[in-house]
Amino acid sequence: MINIAVLGYGTIGSGVVEVLNTNRESITKRAGNELNVKYVLDRREFPGDPIMEKLVQDINIILDDPEIKIVVEVMGGVEPAFTFVKSALLKGKSVITSNKELVAKHGAELLKIAKEGEINFLFEASVGGGIPIIRPLNQSLTADEIVEITGILNGTTNYVLSKMSEEGLDFETALKNAQEMGYAERDPSADVEGHDSCRKIAILSSLAYGMQVDFEDIYTEGIENITDTDIKYAKAMDARIKLFATSVRGDDDQVYAMVAPMMIKANHPLYSVNDVFNGIFVEGNVIGDVMFYGSGAGKLPTASAVVADVVDAAKHMTKNIWTIWSSKKLVLTDINEVKHRFFIRVPNNLNGVLEEAKALLGEVEEVKAQGVEGEIGLLTCEIREESINEIKKRIPEILSVIRVRF
Amino acid sequence: MINIAVLGYGTIGSGVVEVLNTNRESITKRAGNELNVKYVLDRREFPGDPIMEKLVQDINIILDDPEIKIVVEVMGGVEPAFTFVKSALLKGKSVITSNKELVAKHGAELLKIAKEGEINFLFEASVGGGIPIIRPLNQSLTADEIVEITGILNGTTNYVLSKMSEEGLDFETALKNAQEMGYAERDPSADVEGHDSCRKIAILSSLAYGMQVDFEDIYTEGIENITDTDIKYAKAMDARIKLFATSVRGDDDQVYAMVAPMMIKANHPLYSVNDVFNGIFVEGNVIGDVMFYGSGAGKLPTASAVVADVVDAAKHMTKNIWTIWSSKKLVLTDINEVKHRFFIRVPNNLNGVLEEAKALLGEVEEVKAQGVEGEIGLLTCEIREESINEIKKRIPEILSVIRVRF
Numbered sequence: 001m002i003n004i005a006v007l008g009y010g011t012i013g014s015g016v017v018e019v020l021n022t023n024r025e026s027i028t029k030r031a032g033n034e035l036n037v038k039y040v041l042d043r044r045e046f047p048g049d050p051i052m053e054k055l056v057q058d059i060n061i062i063l064d065d066p067e068i069k070i071v072v073e074v075m076g077g078v079e080p081a082f083t084f085v086k087s088a089l090l091k092g093k094s095v096i097t098s099n100k101e102l103v104a105k106h107g108a109e110l111l112k113i114a115k116e117g118e119i120n121f122l123f124e125a126s127v128g129g130g131i132p133i134i135r136p137l138n139q140s141l142t143a144d145e146i147v148e149i150t151g152i153l154n155g156t157t158n159y160v161l162s163k164m165s166e167e168g169l170d171f172e173t174a175l176k177n178a179q180e181m182g183y184a185e186r187d188p189s190a191d192v193e194g195h196d197s198c199r200k201i202a203i204l205s206s207l208a209y210g211m212q213v214d215f216e217d218i219y220t221e222g223i224e225n226i227t228d229t230d231i232k233y234a235k236a237m238d239a240r241i242k243l244f245a246t247s248v249r250g251d252d253d254q255v256y257a258m259v260a261p262m263m264i265k266a267n268h269p270l271y272s273v274n275d276v277f278n279g280i281f282v283e284g285n286v287i288g289d290v291m292f293y294g295s296g297a298g299k300l301p302t303a304s305a306v307v308a309d310v311v312d313a314a315k316h317m318t319k320n321i322w323t324i325w326s327s328k329k330l331v332l333t334d335i336n337e338v339k340h341r342f343f344i345r346v347p348n349n350l351n352g353v354l355e356e357a358k359a360l361l362g363e364v365e366e367v368k369a370q371g372v373e374g375e376i377g378l379l380t381c382e383i384r385e386e387s388i389n390e391i392k393k394r395i396p397e398i399l400s401v402i403r404v405r406f
Numbered sequence: 407m408i409n410i411a412v413l414g415y416g417t418i419g420s421g422v423v424e425v426l427n428t429n430r431e432s433i434t435k436r437a438g439n440e441l442n443v444k445y446v447l448d449r450r451e452f453p454g455d456p457i458m459e460k461l462v463q464d465i466n467i468i469l470d471d472p473e474i475k476i477v478v479e480v481m482g483g484v485e486p487a488f489t490f491v492k493s494a495l496l497k498g499k500s501v502i503t504s505n506k507e508l509v510a511k512h513g514a515e516l517l518k519i520a521k522e523g524e525i526n527f528l529f530e531a532s533v534g535g536g537i538p539i540i541r542p543l544n545q546s547l548t549a550d551e552i553v554e555i556t557g558i559l560n561g562t563t564n565y566v567l568s569k570m571s572e573e574g575l576d577f578e579t580a581l582k583n584a585q586e587m588g589y590a591e592r593d594p595s596a597d598v599e600g601h602d603s604c605r606k607i608a609i610l611s612s613l614a615y616g617m618q619v620d621f622e623d624i625y626t627e628g629i630e631n632i633t634d635t636d637i638k639y640a641k642a643m644d645a646r647i648k649l650f651a652t653s654v655r656g657d658d659d660q661v662y663a664m665v666a667p668m669m670i671k672a673n674h675p676l677y678s679v680n681d682v683f684n685g686i687f688v689e690g691n692v693i694g695d696v697m698f699y700g701s702g703a704g705k706l707p708t709a710s711a712v713v714a715d716v717v718d719a720a721k722h723m724t725k726n727i728w729t730i731w732s733s734k735k736l737v738l739t740d741i742n743e744v745k746h747r748f749f750i751r752v753p754n755n756l757n758g759v760l761e762e763a764k765a766l767l768g769e770v771e772e773v774k775a776q777g778v779e780g781e782i783g784l785l786t787c788e789i790r791e792e793s794i795n796e797i798k799k800r801i802p803e804i805l806s807v808i809r810v811r812f
Contacts, residue, residue: 124546140714143433143709144710286428289700291698292698304693305546308546
């Protein structure tokens with residue numbers, strides 16, 4: 001029997017306990033050992049829940065108990081999670097986490113401690129909920145040099161954009177709808193402004209390139225400025241707008257990373273990733289394109305990924321599963337240097353504005369959307385980000401700018 | 407340095423050598439050791455190819471060389487591959503293979519030998535080419551009871567069906583096109599008749615349920631009877647026809663497995679898997695739906711999966727990576743008992759035939775396709791396979807029967 005402690009009995013923590021109970025038999029078989037939740041750490045009380053028997057409020061009870069071999073951290077946030085996780089690893093306990101803030105900030109350091117202790121620090125659930133992506137990156141795509149990772153990594157924003165597209169809702173109404181469905185928090189800013197996706201692409205990029213990608217360095221734009229008019233233009237082009245979290249390695253081995261809304265067409269593997277689903281597209285230099293799709297959040301899918309990590313830790317009680325993520329910082333390409341095609345909405349009823357925009361943007365295709373008056377869409381060739389910013393400054397009448405990948 | 411022997415210098419074998427050379431630096435880093443191809447076994451000569459220096463024609467040179475720690479079998483076919491692989495494992499060498507016939511037939515036995523020897527028998531490339539699916543099933547979906555695995559596992563048939571759908575080609579023309587593109591063999595029967603998909607779903611099912619699923623037990627139907635008229639009806643319903651390889655666990659824990667053309671709509675995760683791409687959909691009882699997508703064949707994608715397995719074997723030189731696949735036979739549900747919705751084409755200009763069909767099929771929806779005369783499509787409710795077979799016997803005028811998943 002292997003004893004486990006679960007830190008945090010919120011949605012995911014209670015999901016972990018539920019999954020361990022529901023699939024006890026097959027999990028025991030796969031882990032080669034029975035997995036027993038000995039403690040659950042939470043400040044709250046849960047009257048009537050059988051978990052009360054295992055509830056503790058002092059982390060030291062867990063840290064000081066030599067019977068605890070695996071600690072599951074599902075509290076979220078950097079502190080006190082970091083202190084608890086680091087202490088557990090230093091005490092020779094393997095740690096599983098679903099905590100993207102913790103992994104993005106301290107992943108390299110915690111992996112190093114785990115390696116030195118011949119134990120494991122695993123975090124499959126920190127990106128893409130239940131979708132297997134961390135383990136495939138670490139263990140399946142090892143013959144490749146990764147050229148690109150692009151994900152729809154946030155279910156809330158994908159739901160909002162899907163509803164705007166399917167039902168013609170404006171941003172506020174779609175967001176309200178997502179909140180009513182329980183898909184968005186009361187304060188949705190971490191999702192909507194792209195910060196959640198940013199942490200996740202920082203983790204994936206660090207693993208893909210084996211070096212520390214600091215999330216603070218990643219250019220991040222949310223979906224809060226996407227309007228129903230933008231969606232109408234996307235439809236006119238048979239395109240969809242998705243919040244992409246992406247990192248791309250250029251021919252010069254320089255990597256750029258960004259989170260931003262992107263227009264894509266049906267030939268892109270992520271085009272069909274709708275509603276709260278997540279999808280992660282990876283291009284390797286020999287494997288070509290692969291894509292992983294599934295529930296990016298939710299109690300049981302996320303708990304499934306956590307428990308799968310627990311099983312892996314149980315199978316590797318005294319052997320570190322090697323993960324290459326050095327603490328050496330990867331200096332990203334200055335975002336100003338990156339080129340994209342852009343879709344730009346410009347008023348066509350203001351004297352000289354459209355003409356000036358066309359003169360500055362070079363060759364463009366005009367796009368019209370049904371029912372939209374007083375403006376026109378322009379689809380540019382590839383232009384540097386810096387140039388677009390200058391053009392936006394010179395023509396403040398520009399209504400919106402969205403990057404395009406087709 | 408870890409010495410490797412490659413058995414077979416065909417498309418995949420030469421791809422393996424190429425990938426090891428192309429990404430030498432990153433592969434060495436990830437394997438923790440340099441990987442050196444010491445021998446290549448092939449009866450043929452390759453004048454001018456530097457591989458000639460390493461070419462041997464006698465398997466015993468490889469088997470008897472204690473320096474060879476990993477053997478890569480990419481010859482295909484059951485014999486002599488089975489004898490070579492078994493001998494290598496018994497000599498304490500880990501074996502990597504891309505050979506679906508070998509794995510479907512002897513997987514359980516070879517895994518057992520590997521386990522007893524604390525070495526590894528890995529076969530990621532045997533299903534889905536470069537797509538990571540074997541390792542995710544073994545190591546990532548371990549918290550779940552698998553409820554369903556459904557794949558588009560054969561690129562040739564998917565290409566043929568895609569071309570029929572996109573360009574309105576008939577089956578023969580689309581197949582000829584695939585042969586010209588190098589996507590189909592001169593004798594395409596193993597692909598077209600579904601035998602290739604059958605081996606692959608047998609492997610996936612054995613891993614998902616942990617018991618031996620014999621490919622001979624899997625009901626297998628190919629795409630050779632799909633006509634351009636069937637495609638017209640599919641289009642009329644906004645559906646596509648795909649060759650599905652599927653195994654489903656029912657509420658009674660009974661599993662059925664089959665390979666057959668299936669009509670699906672845009673809400674199915676495999677709907678967008680077109681051309682030579684493969685996709686594998688997995689449903690677990692806690693993770694929900696996940697899907698894996700990529701190149702299902704091709705020299706470099708397949709070689710990428712083989713080399714990733716070599717890296718994993720190199721990282722586990724004296725530790726068996728546990729795979730649950732017992733030799734105990736899983737008795738599949740009699741296919742006659744399985745229920746599906748069916749799409750059935752019936753002449754409507756023959757006295758009494760349509761009326762008889764309707765009387766036997768129960769409630770149906772009528773489907774009309776543009777430009778198709780003298781017949782009508784009927785979409786049934788769920789009906790047992792056995793009943794459909796009886797109806798087909800009683801009404802030999804029925805033009806076609808295709809299963810439906812929507």
